[in-house]
Amino acid sequence: MxxxxxxxxxxxxxxxxxxxxxxxxxxxxxxxxxxxxxxxxxxxxxxxxxxxxxxxxxxxxxxxxxxxxxxxxxxxxxxxxxxxxxxxxxxxxxxxxxxxxxxxxxxxxxxxxxxxDTFKLEALVKELELKTIKAHINPHFIFNALNSIRALIDENPVRARTAITELSNILRSSMQAEKLETVTFEKELNIVKDYLALEHIRFEDRLQVEYDIDEDTLDQPIPPMMLQTLVENAIKHGISRQVDGGTVRITSDFKDDYHELVILNTGVLNGSRNSDGFGLASTKNRLQLLFGQKANFDIREAGDNTVEARVLIPVDMSK
Incomplete structure (x- = not known):
């Protein structure tokens, strides 16, 4: 029922x-x-x-x-x-x-x-890094270096031959950078010294270079061509705009659990520091992608007509 x-x-x-x-x-x-x-x-x-x-x-x-x-x-x-x-x-x-x-x-x-979103971000960062690496060697720098070398051929042939070797080292390093995630700081520093030696031919006494390097940091890993690019920006946006030139000072030391790299240069900050595809955000992303969120990059005015670029890379304490 x-x-x-x-x-x-x-x-x-x-x-x-x-x-x-x-x-x-x-x-x-x-x-x-x-x-x-x-x-x-x-x-x-x-x-x-x-x-x-x-x-x-x-x-x-x-x-x-x-x-x-x-x-x-x-x-x-x-x-x-x-x-x-x-x-x-x-x-x-x-x-x-x-x-x-x-x-x-x-x-x-x-x-x-x-x-x-993470995959997309990492792909974008890697694409930016690749474009940045390929653009690291500024064509103007190459032209200026070649003109400086040409002027030295008759005046100082020995220095001209040395300059050709220095330029060759920089170009070779730039080509190899695409294949490497990191290089030792010592290798990068040698390239920077070649770069600054070439720039010194052009600027002469207007460019002064100082180094304060802790030798224990020479075997620390850093992104390839990063230091060279930061120094190039210091020359381009700092020293070259000063009538009397100025000083570039490179410091490498350990601070707490970090490898600290500091590039000081005479000059003031301006919006052009983000040119050549190597701005603050892309540099920080590149560092954090390789070394984690603790890695950092910052650039600021340190007062007294001085700009400071600071890189912090965590040190692997297990080694």
Whole structure:
């Protein structure tokens, strides 16, 4: 014999559905605003557990209040707490699976998006690095170096031959840089010395160079051509714009758990320091991609017509 659904049962079902939709919508807003879906499973589950319990209790309280107010419950003798526990347990059978599916769906979706964004960022950084490396040897520098060498051929043939060797070393290093992630600081410093020797032919007494190098730092890894580019920027945007020239000072030392490289040059900062594709952001990204988030690069005015570029690279203490 078929059992007909009474009007009260329909009304109770209607209240149950509406209450569930209303309260779970509020719970979803709490999850979104609190960023629980971004948390790891270990951190998220306790929060979701408390949230689910409170949600089920809230639904139970609202259902009991509406049912009593509309006189939909015939069991008047049933005590409040047993009714609340029963409704809360029944509601939990629906809320718990819904919440877990909601969390893991968004967690996987967000994790996939973050992983894709990371891959895109790393690809972009590598592309920027490659373009930067290829543009490291400024064509103007090559032309200036060749003109300086040509002027020396008759005046000082020995120095001219040495200058050709220095230019050859720089070009060879630039070509090899694409194949290497890091080089020793000693190798990079030798290239910089060749570069500065060539620039000294052009600037003569207007360019003074000072070194303060801790020999223990010579075997430390650094990105290829990075130091050369920073020194080139110091010459281009600093020394060349000073009527009386100035000084480039290169310091390499250990500071705490870092290899600290400092390039000081006479001059002032200006927007052109970001030219040649080697700005502050790309340099910092390159360092952090190779050495982690602790690596850093900064450039600032150090006062007294001096610009300071500072590179910090974490030292591998396990070696």
């Amino acid at each position: 078929e059992q007909k659904i009474t009007q009260k049962e329909v009304e109770i079902m209607f209240i149950t559905v509406l209450t569930g939709i209303f309260v779970t919508h509020g719970f979803r807003e709490v999850i979104k605003r609190s960023g629980w879906a971004l948390l790891t499973v270990e951190k998220a589950l306790p929060k979701f557990l408390i949230g689910m319990v409170l949600t089920c209790i809230t639904i139970g309280l609202i259902r009991i209040a509406l049912a009593d107010m509309l006189h939909l419950v015939s069991h008047k003798t049933t005590e409040f707490m047993p009714r609340l526990l029963t409704i809360t347990a029944d509601t939990g059978l629906m809320i718990i699976p819904w919440t877990l599916i909601y969390y893991f769906y968004h967690y996987i979706q967000i994790s996939s998006k973050q992983q894709l």
